[in-house]
Amino acid sequence: MDAATVPSADPIQRYSFPAADCSRIPYGMYRDADIYALEQERIFRGPVWNYLALECELPNPGDFRVVAVGDTPVIVNRARDGNVHAMVNRCAHRGAIVQRAIHGNVRKHVCCYHQWSYELTGKLTGIPFRRGVEGVGGLPADFDMAEHGLQKLRVEVLCGVIFGSFSPEACPLEDFLDAPFVAQIRRLFHKPPVVLGYQRQRVFGNWKLYTDNLRDPNHGGLLHMFQITFGIARLSGRGGATLDRDGKHNMSWAAQGARPEGETPQADAGYGDTGRGDMDIRLRDPSMLRYHKEYPDDLSLTVASIFPNCAFQQIGNTLAVRQIRTKSADEFEIVSTYFGYDDDDAAMRRHRLRKANLAGPAGLVSMEDGEAVELVHRAILRDLDEHSVVEFGGRGPVTDQPNLVTDVPMRGFWITYCRLMGIHAGPANA
Amino acid sequence: MSNLLPLELHMQMTLLFEEYARLLDEDRLEEWTDLFTEECLYEIVSRENVQQNLPLSLMLCDNKNMIRDRISALRQANIYNIHTDCHVIGPIRGTVGEAGYEASAAYSLFQSTQEGETRLFSVGRYHALVIERGGLLRFVRQRVIVDTGAILTLLATPI
Known part of the structure; x- marks a missing residue:
């Protein structure tokens, strides 16, 4: 029998993870309906929150x-x-x-x-x-x-954030989250929140292309040109990625702020000849970009992605939780719950609502993600045992990253994913 | 029914909405911006939020400069699905209000790819406040309440 035309009865035997550090991810994981069905049992109903x-x-x-x-x-x-x-x-x-x-x-x-x-x-x-x-x-x-x-x-x-688990085996929530993510939830919910509204987005791609995207700080300063152009977060600026002990969660962070008004953008050699490092475009109304510091630290952008189904987002003063709801191997929904704080004054409330223009399906910073996910999903239909390359930030151990030029957190997601799915990552005989 | 727009004004309002849709469909977004007054509100909001009295929009421009910034971001910074829009706007209900003329109309927005594949992208209703400026009708407020609150892929170009 020809292995290329007769798929294995066990879907996880159909595709290879040739590297134990998950620096290669087979495309089939994003397209196979049997893999998707298995994920519902082993990931979403598995020992997670x-x-x-x-x-x-x-x-x-x-x-x-x-x-x-x-x-x-x-x-x-x-x-x-x-x-x-x-x-x-x-x-x-x-x-x-x-x-x-x-x-x-x-x-x-x-x-x-x-x-x-x-x-x-x-x-x-x-x-x-x-x-x-x-x-x-x-x-x-x-x-x-x-x-x-x-x-x-x-x-x-935890701090008014409700998590659920199907599994009696899931460890206590705070152990699952680990200290940096417990701290991030405490930071965002340090006082009573109030919901400002919801946004929904249907993306015609596999949900893991989105969780990958959340764990790939490297794309932020390349794909999301608005944030480069207006100096919200540049790859050469101060930022990084913080992980839990397993590396399954990731918090991408930046402490940069928008370019001060009147300051000329500096050419940035890292961007090479892409034409993206030294754009001089200005907003007629830059008030939306201002960050009103509201936490003791200087983090102006944090996206904390919790395995498997959510992300807590702070884009300046725009706060939201994004919940990923899978629909099939080829479609998912992102439901975002935007919030402010009960004690916001009218000016802060208005600022949050205006600044929400940066995020969500119509987000000036984030709209590209929907397009990027679909571009990949369409192109990988064939050659399902070909692989994504995940080597920015290096191979091997999955650890905190000192800057944004990395996709190491993506590998952390996949290492836990493989463990829960029962997939052996690494050379076949190892 | 007595506050319905007189026929002549109703016809002008219809022409305004026709121009609004045509400029968007022909990707003449800068000219579309000119249909708004300097002090204005352009907002796209989901029915889900409106029904719950939640203030969050999908897109919010509370002055004309913010609309201009949206358009220049689309032109120079944002990356989005390459498509052609086709707005189909239903009959307009126009009334004389205290602050100007109020107009509402249902819309369907179809999006087509470069390869000619079309999908129904969004349906909903416009709720506008329009005034006369220099002999022309202009939008002071255009609030788009979308029934299709689950945005398909992404929302880049205005509705």
């Missing part, structure tokens, strides 16, 4: 939002006991979506199909005509309602 929502979105008992873990719809709500609960939004009876609204306030969740109703803890409490009519019909007498609740997720909350 997925971002679900913010507590401030659920201030009152009965408040709920429907989110997703991978492609599984999940209800996250606050119950009468004051605690946050999360459960799969799928009726234990015939599998229908129970809660059809994407947000709201309810006393209980009722499936419209046969009116089975669930408490906010996920417990099944009501089945119409359970005993039939005059003792005829209905469910068998030994039907145990306690065994037919909504499938529950474990929930942990």
Whole structure:
């Protein structure tokens, strides 16, 4: 049999990771529907914590939002006991979506199909005509309602940020996040947040091309020309990448700020003949670019990507959590929750809303990401055992990076990904 | 119904929206900018946020310079999917309001690739405030409420 035309029954045997440091990633990982299905079990429902929502979105008992873990719809709500609960939004009876609204306030969740109703803890409490009519019909007498609740997720909350896990094996949330990312969440949520709104983006590419993008600080100063042009973050400026102990999370950071008004841009030799290092373009209204320092440190740009499904973004004063919701091997959604702080004055509120122009699907800094992901996804359709090259910042160990000219954090993601998927990375006989 | 625009004004309003759509579709974005007054608001916001009284937009320009900056960024800095826009604007409902003429209309926006593949990119509704300036109707406010809140790929060119 020709191995090139008959794919292995086990999808992870179809592709090779020739380097143990994941400096080569086979294209098939981004296109194979069987790999995608396996990821739902081993990554999103694996021993990890997925971002679900913010507590401030659920201030009152009965408040709920429907989110997703991978492609599984999940209800996250606050119950009468004051605690946050999360459960799969799928009726234990015939599998229908129970809660059809994407947000709201309810006393209980009722499936419209046969009116089975669930408490906010996920417990099944009501089945119409359970005993039939005059003792005829209905469910068998030994039907145990306690065994037919909504499938529950474990929930942990850190500083008002709600995470959920399908896995009893997931370690405690703070161990999973590790110190730098616990610190970053504490930094961004050091006082009560208030949600300013949502943005959604559908990208027709594999979700891991986006998590790669989040772990590739090197592209920022090359693809996102707006931020180079207006001096928000240049590759030659002060910045870097901070990782957790496994290297699965990444925080790309920069402490640069926009070019002061009136200052002429300096030619930057690193950009070579790309024409991108010394552009002299000015905004007529640069007020949006100002960063009003609001943390004790001088970080003006931080994007903390948590394995597997979210990123906490600070672009100047624009704050948001991005949740990745997978749709298929070829499509994902980014749902961003933008927030400010409860004590923002009107001027700061307005500044955050204006500065939001930099981020999201229409972001002056970020719009290119959607295009870049789709360009790769389209081009790798064939040659699925060819490989992406990941060597900026060097090969070998995955560690903190002292500048932005690196994609080492990408390798960190893939090393953990391979471990959870059961993929052996490295020479076949090693 | 008595505050509906008189027919002559209604026709001018229709022509304004026709010009608005045509300038966008023909990639004459700088000329499109001229349809706004200096003090103006151009905003694209999702129905999801509007319904929840949440202020966040997808695109927000609260003066004409910010619109100019958007366009110059598109021309000089941003990289986005190469496409042609086709706006189809439905009948306009125009009324005489206190601050000017108010106009609203549904739109469909189709995007086509270089290879001639077309997708329905966005639908929604315009909510405009228009005044007369030097004999011409100009936008003081153009608020685009998109039903297609899940932006397909990315949103670069104005709606």
